[in-house]
Amino acid sequence: MTEKKPGFFKRLFGGEVAAPTPVPPPSPEPTPAEPTAEPEIVALVSDAVLAEPAPEPVEAAPEPEDLPLPGPPETTPAYVEAVEEKAAEAMVTQMREVAVPAAEAAPRGWFARLASGLKRSSDQLTGSIGAVFTKRKLDNATLQDLEDVLIQADLGIETATTITETLRRDRFDRDVSGEDVRAVLAAEVEKVLGPVARPLEIAAGQKPFIILMIGVNGSGKTTTIGKLAQKYAGEGKSVMLAAGDTFRAAAIEQLQIWGDRTGATVVSRPAGADASGLAFDAVTQAQAEGRDVLIIDTAGRLQNRDELMNELEKIIRVIKKVDPSAPHATLLTLDATTGQNALKQVEIFGKRAGVTGLVMTKLDGTARGGILVAIARQFGLPVHFIGVGEGVGDLEPFTAAEFAQAIAGRD
Ligand SMILES: Nc1nc2c(ncn2[C@@H]2O[C@H](COP(=O)(O)OP(=O)(O)OP(=O)(O)O)[C@@H](O)[C@H]2O)c(=O)[nH]1
Numbered sequence: 215m216t217e218k219k220p221g222f223f224k225r226l227f228g229g230e231v232a233a234p235t236p237v238p239p240p241s242p243e244p245t246p247a248e249p250t251a252e253p254e255i256v257a258l259v260s261d262a263v264l265a266e267p268a269p270e271p272v273e274a275a276p277e278p279e280d281l282p283l284p285g286p287p288e289t290t291p292a293y294v295e296a297v298e299e300k301a302a303e304a305m306v307t308q309m310r311e312v313a314v315p316a317a318e319a320a321p322r323g324w325f326a327r328l329a330s331g332l333k334r335s336s337d338q339l340t341g342s343i344g345a346v347f348t349k350r351k352l353d354n355a356t357l358q359d360l361e362d363v364l365i366q367a368d369l370g371i372e373t374a375t376t377i378t379e380t381l382r383r384d385r386f387d388r389d390v391s392g393e394d395v396r397a398v399l400a401a402e403v404e405k406v407l408g409p410v411a412r413p414l415e416i417a418a419g420q421k422p423f424i425i426l427m428i429g430v431n432g433s434g435k436t437t438t439i440g441k442l443a444q445k446y447a448g449e450g451k452s453v454m455l456a457a458g459d460t461f462r463a464a465a466i467e468q469l470q471i472w473g474d475r476t477g478a479t480v481v482s483r484p485a486g487a488d489a490s491g492l493a494f495d496a497v498t499q500a501q502a503e504g505r506d507v508l509i510i511d512t513a514g515r516l517q518n519r520d521e522l523m524n525e526l527e528k529i530i531r532v533i534k535k536v537d538p539s540a541p542h543a544t545l546l547t548l549d550a551t552t553g554q555n556a557l558k559q560v561e562i563f564g565k566r567a568g569v570t571g572l573v574m575t576k577l578d579g580t581a582r583g584g585i586l587v588a589i590a591r592q593f594g595l596p597v598h599f600i601g602v603g604e605g606v607g608d609l610e611p612f613t614a615a616e617f618a619q620a621i622a623g624r625d
């Protein structure tokens with residue numbers, strides 16, 4: 215994953231990164247009401263379908279009474295449910311089998327881990343910049359090519375324009391190296407990200423400090439909760455987790471595993487229970503037990519599913535009934551691989567749920583880390599943490615200078 219892949223320039227223009235069209239790509243994430251859209255499940259369905267022996271060629275058309283039941287088996291609710299259950303079981307088994315992952319990453323320096331996490335983004339960007347700036351004096355065509363590269367890297371049109379205009383002003387008609395451009399890029403990215411790189415302060419007087427974790431399906435909410443539980447428990451805080459994703463199969467057990475790993479108490483209700491009721495219980499219990507931190511998980515939901523966003527608003531209303539000042543932090547997890555759709559997620563979750571801060575996950579698995587710059591410029595919301603891996607140690611406080619250096623491929 216961290217190895218430099220050949221042909222990134224081709225991939226850039228060949229389609230791995232979306233073309234700079236204002237139309238957001240369809241979200242890769244499923245909706246809770248459409249269980250077949252779950253990526254792992256889709257994969258399992260395809261595997262199951264692929265694993266089936268190819269039908270024998272038939273000599274003659276079968277009589278109507280010999281025809282199989284109508285509809286392909288993978289579309290029947292029972293089949294989908296069985297596949298979903300299998301996928302959930304597999305995930306939980308995998309989580310149980312894997313020892314706390316990536317604690318082993320801890321001895322490596324923070325910048326090294328960030329740089330290796332962001333390598334795909336920086337390789338793509340710096341490789342493309344290098345390709346544009348081969349033996350060329352800085353002219354209009356080069357600047358145009360550079361602007362295209364920066365836009366394709368999801369940095370946003372304004373940042374792309376600022377960088378090219380800075381170069382035009384300072385270096386026009388002169389030899390410019392890739393390194394010169396990367397320095398300007400890093401400086402501009404840092405300027406945009408500086409104001410949003412703000413730590414999540416756990417107010418000492420606020421007990422319990424209640425964090426609500428929200429986001430689209432699979433964006434990394436539960437994993438981030440596990441990482442945060444580890445961090446706060448490590449600081450000597452008493453942590454409680456609430457299994458507010460009462461919808462998805464195995465979500466409760468997934469959180470319980472994180473509770474076991476980190477020593478945090480997990481409050482849960484049976485699957486299918488009302489999520490706001492669970493939130494009410496959890497806040498009440500955390501108050502009664504004098505916990506320092508309560509982190510509430512929620513089911514993944516697409517921002518355009520109105521009824522699911524209503525449910526989220528209800529969860530927040532119910533939390534406020536117990537503690538009117540809560541939630542003290544409403545964190546939106548954004549999957550960096552989503553690209554441009556993340557902008558819509560921030561906009562709508564922000565309006566409906568009053569997002570107070572962002573966590574960007576999976577920066578290690580994408581060439582699209584530049585989207586964070588576009589989000590910062592457009593919304594100015596604090597970015598508290600970034601996820602650079604699946605392990606418990608792979609959550610880092612967000613710092614602008616390091617991120618800027620790493621994404622620009624500078625050491
Ligand atoms: N590479 C990488 N994987 C991550 C990161 N954060 C989470 N993941 C993985 O992403 C997948 C989904 O993470 P979850 O934490 O279950 O996501 P979620 O938002 O709780 O998902 P739902 O509850 O289904 O909405 C898991 O396989 C995680 O291990 C990260 O920073 N880097």
Ligand SMILES: [Mg+2]
Pocket residue numbers: 435436437459465511512514
């Ligand atoms: Mg989850």
